[in-house]
Amino acid sequence: MPELPEVEVTRRSFAHAIENATVQEVRLGKPLRWQLGCAPESLVGRRVLSVGRRGKYLLIGMDHGVVLVHLGMSGSLRFAPALPAAGVHDHFDLVTSLGTLRLHDPRRFGAVVYVDSLDDPVGLKLLGRLGPEPLSETFDVAQFQGHLKRHQSAIKSVLLAGEAVVGVGNIYASEALFMAGIRPTVRAARLSRPRAARLHEAIVNVLGQAVALGGSTLRDFSSASGQAGYFQLQTMVYGRAGLPCHVCASPVRLIKQGQRSTFYCATCQKP
DNA sequence: AGATGTCCCTGGAAGC
DNA sequence: TGCTTCCAGGGACATC
Numbered sequence: 001m002p003e004l005p006e007v008e009v010t011r012r013s014f015a016h017a018i019e020n021a022t023v024q025e026v027r028l029g030k031p032l033r034w035q036l037g038c039a040p041e042s043l044v045g046r047r048v049l050s051v052g053r054r055g056k057y058l059l060i061g062m063d064h065g066v067v068l069v070h071l072g073m074s075g076s077l078r079f080a081p082a083l084p085a086a087g088v089h090d091h092f093d094l095v096t097s098l099g100t101l102r103l104h105d106p107r108r109f110g111a112v113v114y115v116d117s118l119d120d121p122v123g124l125k126l127l128g129r130l131g132p133e134p135l136s137e138t139f140d141v142a143q144f145q146g147h148l149k150r151h152q153s154a155i156k157s158v159l160l161a162g163e164a165v166v167g168v169g170n171i172y173a174s175e176a177l178f179m180a181g182i183r184p185t186v187r188a189a190r191l192s193r194p195r196a197a198r199l200h201e202a203i204v205n206v207l208g209q210a211v212a213l214g215g216s217t218l219r220d221f222s223s224a225s226g227q228a229g230y231f232q233l234q235t236m237v238y239g240r241a242g243l244p245c246h247v248c249a250s251p252v253r254l255i256k257q258g259q260r261s262t263f264y265c266a267t268c269q270k271p
Numbered sequence: 272a273g274a275t276g277t278c279c280c281t282g283g284a285a286g287c
Numbered sequence: 288t289g290c291t292t293c294c295a296g297g298g299a300c301a302t303c
Contacts, residue, residue, distance in 0.1 A: 033279075033280090072280090073280095074280090074281080074282085089281095105280095106280085106281060106282065107279090107280045107281050107282080108279085108280055108281080109279070109280065109281095150273095151273080151274090152273080152274075153273085153274060153275080157274090157275090258275070258276080259276080259277085
């Protein structure tokens with residue numbers, strides 16, 4: 001499932017190639033999570049300026065307006081000069097003078113949304129509450145500590161909420177908490193400043209490493225250029241319920257927090 | 272306002 | 288073997 005590293009790797013794999021392309025046609029498949037928000041044919045003739053990213057959203061900036069793409073949990077993008085006819089799970093084609101960008105998303109949790117400006121109501125609704133980018137200088141330790149101090153729910157849930165920091169999904173939340181030696185059930189506000197700082201560092205490390213390795217998480221991720229077989233990140237706890245901890249050999253525990261699976265080592269991660 | 276629960280969707284795995 | 292059930296996940300939205 002695409003988390004921030006996969007989204008970033010996807011972005012890098014086609015951002016340069018699609019630059020300055022002119023939109024020739026837009027094809028829609030089955031409905032995605034949200035409606036496109038404009039008539040598809042109204043995009044024809046526009047020029048792609050750049051492809052950015054905010055959290056897990058890709059931002060395809062045009063000479064007028066921005067197309068936001070979210071991969072949900074099963075989405076992937078391809079960009080190629082020519083693609084085969086769309087299959088049942090291909091729900092969005094942006095045909096341009098330089099190639100076709102295609103969203104493939106079996107579970108349709110993904111989305112493609114057009115906004116005139118990111119400051120539009122829709123843009124603000126989707127991006128306005130997102131926290132700092134973990135791999136930029138905006139991810140400040142003191143600010144992170146301050147945010148945690150203001151929230152009483154479990155640290156794992158606070159990380160997933162995306163306001164303390166964006167892009168930490170279910171897998172990396174468990175992994176970062178393991179790296180920091182923090183039990184996922186600890187209330188965020190109860191973390192000491194040094195422990196919060198350690199968590200900050202762990203988030204930067206785990207996400208930075210995953211991006212450097214080319215987008216790592218489980219299963220069949222491939223970039224928009226179709227390059228597959230990326231390094232599979234070896235998780236320390238995620239998906240390892242009952243198996244021995246790589247550090248201390250205690251069995252990894254599985255609990256549910258807010259309907260989501262959380263994995264941790266009760267010995268290495270202190271309450 | 273903050274915390275918590277619910278729902279969207281489908282393929283694959285597990286259970287009967 | 289063939290059916291049903293469960294599970295995964297991000298995040299908007301509803302409810303307390």
